[in-house]
Amino acid sequence: MYRQGDVLIVPVAEEAVPSHVAAAPREPRDGRGRLVLALGEVTGHAHAVVGPGELVREPGPFGPFLLHLPQGGRVVHEEHGPIALPKGWFRVIRQREYVPGSVRIVAD
């Protein structure tokens, strides 16, 4: 697994990817042609993949996003070093914080 700031990217075995994912809609790329894994609302800074790949919103235990990189790829962010990923499937997890009574998403 790989951590870039508040995003954790966890390899998922191809056999473990739920079968409905094959037919699920793909997330659109942003204006710069990137797959955005997480976006900062104010700075617009993004954890993003450049290059070939697919991103699927996945509500189940393999969510909230599944990333497919058939040839491997690179995750970039304006404030964090890039991370090279091998080819395969990955679960993309956003960091959260404990709040008594609820849980909130972290924004770095």
Place this chain on the structure above:
Amino acid sequence: MVASEVSEANGFWRACAARATPADRVAAEKGVRLAYRRAGLDEPERVVWAGSPREAVTLIRAMTDTGPSVRDAVRTTPWAAERARLHQELGAAGWSAHWGATGGRLWETTRSLVDRIRQGVLDDLLGTVPVPEPTADAEAPERLERKRARAEIQLILLDAVLGQHDAPWLAAFPTDRAPLDGLGEVCRTAGWWWPFAEVAVVCERPVTLTRDEAGRLDNGAGPALAFPDGFALYAWRGMPVPAAFLAELAALTPERIRAEENAELRRVMLEHYGYDRYLTDSGAQPIDRDETGTLWRISLAGDEAVVMVEVLNSTPEPDGTVRTYWLRVPPSTRTAREGVAWTFGVSAQEYQPLRET
């Protein structure tokens, strides 16, 4: 539209919803009049401007000649027609995917902002002081009056067309042609508005909107949302706080924090004061330290302990320093690794990053 155009359009609508510059009154009034015509209605006799939703509600309550609300004809009917058309065109799954890629992206942040504004208007106009409890035989006249006023204000707030805050749903539809072109124009140029048969009341946009990266209202130094007439909301990382509370933050001491009885306000105080500073000032010792970070605990009288992991940002800042950040974790957490793993929803054994930046 191809995917990159969808994404660019989302950025445009996102910016509309967050704009804090004066309304383009000429363009907005054109949009309002066009929306009436699209609904098959006569244009309103006049357009009245308000500095904020609060001022608009006050104006509307005082007006006697507005005529009935035409919100359904102006907004709801054309929205429903467009939604039905796209649903028909794309099928149920196609519509759901389209919504997920457009309006669904912007919905949550804008909806919570709208809810906060509604609540802020109610609180401002009614005050938050408690009213006398009802007696056995009759409700106090003051209480009845408050109830009536609250219901009246709530109804007016629900009758608003949201202007810039309609951006999430407008993002899913074409706005360069009938029937949504008028609504789209007001969205791009003004704030909330109220269409009545005889008059349209239109609001200015805010002059200040500060949010954190998660899109929550957030300002430790002044209002997080302010309108030109002075209507304002104060919040710290999304949590509503009284205006006077912010002034107090500058002069906090650990004793003052410990003495605060409201647990939520105490959390804000701790965040603002800085966990690291608080821990240093109160002589705290870390309860665990490993390669993932450091685990700290602050015991609080009459409340669950604050347990936090201090995490190193693996990428140094441009000046070579390494920023740390603090995340609160469940009070039962025993080790730093367990705490960091929890923040990602994985177990301490599973949490083994090969590489971190």
